[in-house]
């Protein structure tokens with residue numbers, strides 16, 4: 361028997377760092393036209409409220425003590441909904457291509473003949489840099505940015521991050537691991553005095569910012585006991601936040 365023909369399509373949409381006014385117009389239009397919305401834990405209520413009243417809304421991330429849906433279930437659910445003819449919006453915090461498993465979802469959908477499109481969003485590192493008033497790259501001071509995750513696999517980090525004084529490191533999922541992660545960077549040759557900055561709830565007017573160095577940030581962050589999402593930026597570009605107004609980062 362031939363496989364069922366998918367009828368609907370899927371849009372994998374970046375919801376940005378939180379507030380609805382940091383959505384792209386394209387993302388907003390996709391949400392407004394959604395027949396079904398599958399959304400992650402970090403997506404704000406005001407963004408979900410943009411969906412039509414009749415839209416089927418399904419939470420896939422961890423929230424209120426409930427575990428997150430596994431990836432296989434999310435894949436099958438998207439497929440089932442498209443076969444019901446629904447236009448599915450898969451809404452992810454920030455940008456779907458940054459630690460958003462968009463590659464796996466695209467492969468699965470395309471492998472099943474489903475038309476899928478990615479709509480980018482503002483990633484947490486960009487929102488944090490904007491909020492703290494620092495650049496991620498800076499002519500003469502920072503010429504590359506690495507998006508890194510502080511999560512470990514089987515208790516161990518897989519990759520090493522080359523110490524490069526002219527690079528910025530944006531560390532995701534590091535709120536509870538930053539002490540171990542910083543120690544590891546220092547052991548790999550990063551200077552303990554490298555400027556470091558943590559932003560909780562970046563993009564939100566009530567975001568909180570903590571500034572220090574690679575060596576001091578873990579204790580400063582622990583003292584804040586943040587419970588919201590936190591992104592950490594490390595590198596000389598972040599020093600811009602400490603400069604007196606009107607002085608240049610690079611002479």
Ligand SMILES: C[S@@+](CC[C@H](N)C(=O)[O-])C[C@H]1O[C@@H](n2cnc3c(N)ncnc32)[C@H](O)[C@@H]1O
Nearest residue numbers: 377454455458483484532533561562589590591
């Ligand atoms: C699974 S990753 C998803 C990243 C997302 N795709 C992005 O582009 O921002 C989740 C991590 O992103 C970071 N994050 C997401 N939203 C954030 C926000 N508003 N403020 C600070 N960090 C955020 C945190 O490090 C959090 O643990």
